[in-house]
Amino acid sequence: MTQAKSPIIFWFRRDLRLADHPGFSAACATGRPVIPVFVHDGRVEALGAAPRFRLGLGLAAFADSLNAAGSRLILRRGDPLAELRALLAETGAGAVWWSRLYDPASIAQDQKVKAALRNAGCDARSFAGHLLFEPWTVETGTGGFYKVYSPFWRAVRGIDVAPPVPVPTRLPVPSVWPGSDRLESWHMDAAMGRGGAVVARYQSPGEEMALRKLDVFVDKRIDLYKQDRDNLDAEATSGLSDHLSLGEIGPRTLWHRGQEAIRSGAAGAEHFLKELVWREFAYHLMYHSPHILDRNWRAGWETFPWSEDRDNPGFVAWCRGRTGEPLVDAAMREMYVTGRMHNRARMVAASFLTKHLMVHWKLGMDWFADCLTDWDPASNAMGWQWVAGCGPDAAPFFRVFNPETQAAKFDAGGAYRKRWIAEAQKQPPQTALDFFSAIPRAWMLDRDASPAQPVVSLEAGRKRALAAYSDQFSTP
Ligand code: FAD
Numbered sequence: 176m177t178q179a180k181s182p183i184i185f186w187f188r189r190d191l192r193l194a195d196h197p198g199f200s201a202a203c204a205t206g207r208p209v210i211p212v213f214v215h216d217g218r219v220e221a222l223g224a225a226p227r228f229r230l231g232l233g234l235a236a237f238a239d240s241l242n243a244a245g246s247r248l249i250l251r252r253g254d255p256l257a258e259l260r261a262l263l264a265e266t267g268a269g270a271v272w273w274s275r276l277y278d279p280a281s282i283a284q285d286q287k288v289k290a291a292l293r294n295a296g297c298d299a300r301s302f303a304g305h306l307l308f309e310p311w312t313v314e315t316g317t318g319g320f321y322k323v324y325s326p327f328w329r330a331v332r333g334i335d336v337a338p339p340v341p342v343p344t345r346l347p348v349p350s351v352w353p354g355s356d357r358l359e360s361w362h363m364d365a366a367m368g369r370g371g372a373v374v375a376r377y378q379s380p381g382e383e384m385a386l387r388k389l390d391v392f393v394d395k396r397i398d399l400y401k402q403d404r405d406n407l408d409a410e411a412t413s414g415l416s417d418h419l420s421l422g423e424i425g426p427r428t429l430w431h432r433g434q435e436a437i438r439s440g441a442a443g444a445e446h447f448l449k450e451l452v453w454r455e456f457a458y459h460l461m462y463h464s465p466h467i468l469d470r471n472w473r474a475g476w477e478t479f480p481w482s483e484d485r486d487n488p489g490f491v492a493w494c495r496g497r498t499g500e501p502l503v504d505a506a507m508r509e510m511y512v513t514g515r516m517h518n519r520a521r522m523v524a525a526s527f528l529t530k531h532l533m534v535h536w537k538l539g540m541d542w543f544a545d546c547l548t549d550w551d552p553a554s555n556a557m558g559w560q561w562v563a564g565c566g567p568d569a570a571p572f573f574r575v576f577n578p579e580t581q582a583a584k585f586d587a588g589g590a591y592r593k594r595w596i597a598e599a600q601k602q603p604p605q606t607a608l609d610f611f612s613a614i615p616r617a618w619m620l621d622r623d624a625s626p627a628q629p630v631v632s633l634e635a636g637r638k639r640a641l642a643a644y645s646d647q648f649s650t651p
Contacts, residue, residue: 181269182208182349183298184262186255188281188422190274190304191237192382193244195339195425198274198302203343210266210349211241214259215252215361218280223545224366225374225514226420231363233421236381238358246346250356256288263297265353270298274305274422277458278552279465307336307426307455310462320463323568327456328449339427370511373613377513378417378548385418389432397436400443404450405519407502407591413447416549417515419454426451457553460567468556469537471565479565479647481535489532492630493524494542495618496595496610499629502582503527505595508610512595514548519585525562526576531636533643536563564644572644575637598626 183202190196202209213234222230238248251258259271271292275285285301292299303309308331313321321327364371379388392413396403403411418424429451436444460467471477482490492498496507506520516524521543528539540559544550560566564573586592595610597603603622611622 180207182210182266183270183272184210184212184259184266184268186259186271186273187211187213187237187248188273188276189420190422191233192385192423192425193240193342194382194386195304195428196274197304197337197340198272198300200340200343201302202270202272203346206347207270208347208349209246210249210262210268210353211246212249212251212259212262214255215250215356216255216258218284223541223547223550224368224370225546225548226544226550228364228367228371228374229378229380229417229514229548230421231358231361232375232378232380233423234358234363236384236423240382241346244342244346246348247352247355249353250358250361252356252361255284256291259288259292260295262353263292263295266349266351270300272298272300272302275301275303275309276305277310277462278468279461304425305422306458307331307430307451308334308459310459313459321456321459324453324456327459328452331452331455332448336427336430338431339425368615370613370615373512373609374514374548376609377515380417380423382418382423385415385424386428388414388418389424389429393432393436393441397433397444397447398441401446402443404443404446405585407517407519407586408588408594412518414515416551416554420549420551426454453557454551454554457551457557460557461553464567467560467566468552472560472567473565473569475648476565480643481529481533483535483538485538487532487534489630490528490534490538492627493528493532493534493539495614495620497620497627498527498532498631499627500527500531500578500633501592501596502578502586504627505586505592508595508607509591510543510546512606512609512613514546516547517591519581520591521558522562523576523578523581525559527578527636529559529563530572530575530640531631531633533636533640536560536565573641575640577633577637579633597622598624 183205185199185202219227241248262268289299313330315321321330367374396411400411403409415424419426430448433444433448464472493507496504496511498504503524506516506524509520510516525539528534529536536559540555543555557566561569564571593600594604594606597607608622611620614620
């Protein structure tokens with residue numbers, strides 16, 4: 176087979192969609208057979224329980240949509256380069272194309288794969304699609320990268336973003352398909368334990384659901400987004416983060432829908448785009464300063480006396496939604512049950528851990544990475560370092576969120592806390608009860624448990640945090 180007619184292998188990762196997909200559309204537009212492939216590699220193996228579980232749901236939904244369009248998703252397990260080479264040999268394909276990822280491990284892997292395949296005469300290409308702006312295309316006036324959000328927003332807000340490409344009209348397929356694993360054999364839910372059945376009820380995977388959610392958001396909520404988004408009890412945000420994380424919807428689709436909403440006068444639309452650009456900023460930072468993923472972004476924090484003991488009783492209580500601080504506990508339970516947590520609640524829970532409990536942000540970040548179905552490496556790391564005070568453009572450490580004041584402001588009627596905390600309620604709602612069905616039995620916690628007692632007094636915790644900060648940073 177000449178290379179001009181040979182199949183193209185499209186290697187999917189975090190781009191599980193057909194619309195707004197520049198790489199896949201380009202492959203289909205060649206008219207050559209396209210073989211969609213997903214490789215279960217070490218990166219998948221390393222995912223936390225909830226992100227891996229959610230990926231499994233996303234793969235099932237994506238395989239269904241490929242099937243409905245007359246194509247298939249080929250599943251392979253192993254080292255990506257070895258699997259892709261095997262597929263090239265099996266199918267006579269002459270090309271491997273994929274969408275770029277931007278975390279350092281993916282960049283290193285992709286460079287290795289690209290070089291090896293090209294050396295072997297294969298057409299190996301990568302495409303944009305996960306982001307609105309490739310991280311190296313946005314520069315400060317002096318040619319550096321942005322470390323503060325507001326100028327980043329000003330730099331990108333006027334950039335012309337290409338409109339999303341439509342779903343390819345035809346998905347050309349090979350005459351013979353290569354073999355594929357069965358998704359069930361990967362047991363993507365294995366690490367969820369009994370939580371899987373509960374969390375599954377709160378998921379709506381796939382591109383079709385993502386597009387439907389976007390329609391509802393734009394029709395009903397975007398107008399009031401700016402004023403309501405911090406309200407813990409309101410369903411005021413898009414709820415699209417898990418879809419964005421797995422690429423079940425493309426950011427250009429969101430950007431252009433937001434722009435249309437601005438043109439039609441929706442008051443909250445610009446703010447929505449600003450939030451979407453926080454995601455871009457997180458990727459920009461991760462690309463240019465990858466240590467954001469595992470080290471304090473700012474120098475001077477290395478010796479800050481955060482506890483790194485995973486058996487620290489404060490940390491254990493925080494993970495289990497038993498700190499005795501109702502807003503924090505509600506937040507942690509929302510995440511355990513649904514795989515998601517309201518953005519305001521994430522900030523309060525993260526602040527409580529890193530300040531009132533003086534536990535290292537990395538422990539919190541890792542717990543989120545295990546429990547969030549919308550886990551995203553860049554946004555999670557930036558969010559934690561922002562709250563902890565050691566990150567770029569961070570909230571200063573000495574600004575300690577008071578969970579009670581936050582609750583009074585953003586959960587005034589207590590509905591959010593009631594939704595997630597069963598203790599002390601005569602007839603708790605199903606959401607609160609779901610927590611007890613989801614948690615491991617080893618936690619020995621059930622709905623008859625007495626209300627948790629505060630692990631720290633708010634005033635003492637705040638004082639201790641401020642004293643540590645002043646010891647570390649005040650100049651003699
Ligand atoms: P919307 O308000 O509808 O916003 C639309 C989209 O914009 C979101 O889906 C998201 O992709 C992006 N976005 C909004 N706010 C932020 C933000 N502050 N930072 C980065 N992107 C943003 N988001 C994740 O997607 N994955 C994570 O692992 C993650 N971890 C976080 C950890 C901490 C400690 C904090 C404070 C925030 C974290 N966030 C994370 C950001 C934010 O909380 C979620 O993106 C948001 O709650 C998702 O809800 P939504 O889709 O309804 O957002």
